[in-house]
Amino acid sequence: MNTDVLPQGARIGRTAIRVSDLEEITEFYRTVVGLSVLGESNTRSVLGVVDTPLLVLEGDTDAPTRHRSSAGLYHTAFRVPSRAALGDALARIRDHWQLGGASDHWVSEALYLTDPEGNGIEIYRDFPRDEWPRSDDGRVRISTEPLDLETIEAAATGNTQAPPGTDIGHIHLEVSSLDAFRDVYVETLGFEVQTTVPAASFVSAGGYHHHIGANMWHHRTGPASGRGLSWFEVILPETQALDALRDRLAGSQATVTETDKGISITDSDEIEVRFLVET
Template structure:
């Protein structure tokens, strides 16, 4: 199952978001979501599941603004748990906290949805075995049906004790202003394949995954880019299998007229809606 998030595929590695109050956000992400602190300063915290790898970074800009509505940016980031028992344990934990959450069966996956105190969307999910996914004309079938809670809770699990060490960043779902421009950027530029269409949304991946990056215009066609200091997405990383794969993508982006800037050991670009991406190996 984890082969979709390792070489030779390209996948999302880490997400960085702004929050209104770092202390309050940290309490939520530790007690409700189950992260550990990897590194911390007065205005930034890097969070981890395994004690070694940063998955989510929280930042509090000095002049931070609340989340802006009707803008492009983060719809949700998605944490992929190792097993269905882990999802059942997390469900029970959320139920005990009393924190409001939703749940969906997407056929390819089972997912729980929760929003942090600042309005940042979070999905926590498990994949069904790929042999159970249904493909037709190179597209995978996905729906948003109610989850079978009774079935989920029959899974024998353990007392919830935070995110399992093998938790990874499974995918990211973004609001964009123009779906056609976004599709050109993510397919012809970044090299992702469109694997599913949904009303006003597309799902893209590498290596035959159901999706590493989803894109929608649910905030409205032409949705403007939010201010840099507002709550929401700062950037996310795309992890390439090697230098050659990254160099190929950089050339493709430049051929589309997209700016790619070198910063330290990685390169930075933005999609047409202003979503910032770090290209790393």
């Protein structure tokens, strides 16, 4: 086992978003994204598929609007298991909301939208992994091409809920420094760079096209604050991977917090990343 990088099988777990209007945003993710409400209180909603939680909404009516200079969430990317499921997502978006964009990325087909409080969302499905184009050094090649929405629409089945197998395939961040991002996520945490484009970098574990994207397209300069991304999880496949990560972090400047299920760090933009082992 290479203890310098995260292992095959590492993946994104839950994402948490701080919102002002908890009731409205819960209903949005239920109706438009198709998630089920798995748990609810006056200050928190947990949404997911079947019995798998994917999204935590933290209600805070006093949280200020995210400042336009603040780092934070670019989008949460919900991965569906089939083109039919993507077609159903497109139908829900058109029935209840507004599509913001759509792209063929060579590795995936993706729909884009924004929730009522400005949090970006991607809903996508992967092409088979053996069809992903790769460069000579083995890294995945990602592009942005127009998506044939008619093909996606034709695959729809009328399902109003996200199906079993839906998960969070990746998370995309807006950062204040790509060098600082790579220092934390690549050099310290052990993700591997898969591709770079102007002002953006995409990293993953186990050769996936990307588990985390980071960009500077909107010139964010300050740390994350206010509404928006609160924290996200990285799930590791075995205890040995968590132990190896602890060892790497011990030799870094990162502040590590032990939690009930694993460890937590805060990155260079004050975004909390939680690591725990698959159960």
